[in-house]
Amino acid sequence: MHSGRTTVYRLASRGGRPLHSGVTPAPETDTAASLGADADVRLVQLVKRYGDVAAVDDVSVDVAKGEFFTLLGPSGSGKTTTLRLIAGFELPDAGRVELGGEDVTGRPPYARDVNTVFQDYALFPHMSVQDNVEYGLRIRKVDKAERRRRAGEALEMVSLAGYGVRKPAQLSGGQRQRVALARAIVNRPRLLLLDEPLGALDLKLRQGMQVELKRIQGEVGITFIYVTHDQEEALTMSDRLAVFDNGKIVQVGAPAEVYERPATAFVAGFVGVSNMLEREGRRFTVRPEKIRILDDGDRPAGEHVEAGTVADVAYAGMVTRYVVALDAGGELQVVRQNLETSSADALEHRGRKVHVAWRPEQTYAIEDGPPDQEEA
Numbered sequence: 001m002h003s004g005r006t007t008v009y010r011l012a013s014r015g016g017r018p019l020h021s022g023v024t025p026a027p028e029t030d031t032a033a034s035l036g037a038d039a040d041v042r043l044v045q046l047v048k049r050y051g052d053v054a055a056v057d058d059v060s061v062d063v064a065k066g067e068f069f070t071l072l073g074p075s076g077s078g079k080t081t082t083l084r085l086i087a088g089f090e091l092p093d094a095g096r097v098e099l100g101g102e103d104v105t106g107r108p109p110y111a112r113d114v115n116t117v118f119q120d121y122a123l124f125p126h127m128s129v130q131d132n133v134e135y136g137l138r139i140r141k142v143d144k145a146e147r148r149r150r151a152g153e154a155l156e157m158v159s160l161a162g163y164g165v166r167k168p169a170q171l172s173g174g175q176r177q178r179v180a181l182a183r184a185i186v187n188r189p190r191l192l193l194l195d196e197p198l199g200a201l202d203l204k205l206r207q208g209m210q211v212e213l214k215r216i217q218g219e220v221g222i223t224f225i226y227v228t229h230d231q232e233e234a235l236t237m238s239d240r241l242a243v244f245d246n247g248k249i250v251q252v253g254a255p256a257e258v259y260e261r262p263a264t265a266f267v268a269g270f271v272g273v274s275n276m277l278e279r280e281g282r283r284f285t286v287r288p289e290k291i292r293i294l295d296d297g298d299r300p301a302g303e304h305v306e307a308g309t310v311a312d313v314a315y316a317g318m319v320t321r322y323v324v325a326l327d328a329g330g331e332l333q334v335v336r337q338n339l340e341t342s343s344a345d346a347l348e349h350r351g352r353k354v355h356v357a358w359r360p361e362q363t364y365a366i367e368d369g370p371p372d373q374e375e376a
């Protein structure tokens with residue numbers, strides 16, 4: 001069921017060897033990451049245009065069976081369109097979609113073994129929860145007793161056993177979301193597509209549902225392709241993720257790989273805080289939690305040390321974020337866990353001269369232009 005996982009980590013071990021300068025090179029942008037025969041979903045050079053806009057612009061990627069795969073990117077980057085091409089709601093202008101090794105590009109949605117969960121749930125308001133969940137089975141002419149049984153199972157899986165008689169309007173947002181999920185998994189599709197399914201929930205509920213979704217996916221063993229613009233959600237939930245920018249995939253990898261070794265300036269800035277510096281003609285990024293603010297007089301051997309001034313401090317409970325303007329040019333965000341620091345201690349740092357340090361192997365070379373040039 002989880003054959004996908006081994007593949008995931010095999011792919012994740014690419015790239016990331018330190019250079020002589022101590023700056024680790026960006027990984028090759030392996031957007032076509034080929035899984036060979038393991039691929040459950042394969043997108044090959046997909047293109048979808050709306051007038052002059054290439055909403056999806058040459059997208060190729062393989063997703064493994066049982067994998068939790070996320071499409072992450074800002075609004076308008078082509079995530080939903082990619083999902084609609086996989087589901088069959090749109091036809092591509094070029095390229096193809098393969099499911100389980102079969103070319104399904106020309107097939108209508110109902111002839112693909114795929115279900116979709118939308119952000120607005122799209123439950124039938126006049127039907128009970130039970131009937132909503134049974135709907136797909138009824139269409140497939142599954143007999144009544146079997147329908148009852150399977151819908152009951154699905155509702156149990158999403159922790160809604162006993163809610164079958166209610167109408168959607170009698171449920172909370174989180175419960176409605178779980179009904180939509182039960183309805184989508186009840187006929188065990190090979191692939192479930194989820195388009196920002198937690199977007200309408202408040203933060204606490206969303207975090208709870210993230211954990212639930214992961215658990216359910218583990219239990220049913222269905223391949224999930226999940227769309228979000230929320231980098232934290234993508235990092236928390238995914239086996240692997242693809243970062244979208246302007247209709248293109250700019251990086252594919254395991255969360256830690258994409259976060260720690262962003263391939264481009266855009267990825268560095270979108271998945272986390274960009275923290276870009278240029279030294280001796282080299283541009284690189286170093287993540288906020290890898291940087292230390294040194295105690296007075298502390299000059300650790302083997303670390304890169306720079307002097308600067310604390311330009312800003314934001315106390316956030318668990319951590320404090322410092323913005324340090326470096327004497328040699330550029331600015332870094334530094335995150336420090338508040339082990340003993342109080343809010344008052346943290347805020348006192350504003351305006352202070354400090355030294356910051358990081359290990360050279362925690363820096364990653366960025367080869368392309370800064371994000372604001374890319375946007376232009």
Ligand code: ADP
Nearest residue numbers: 050053055073074075076077078079080081082
């Ligand atoms: P995302 O889901 O990442 O926010 P979309 O895939 O919805 O992005 O959209 C990608 C681009 O395609 C956007 O520029 C959007 O305006 C455009 N687009 C999407 N659907 C249509 C459509 N039906 N007609 C015209 N343009 C569209």
Ligand code: MG
Nearest residue numbers: 076079080081
């Ligand atoms: Mg969208």
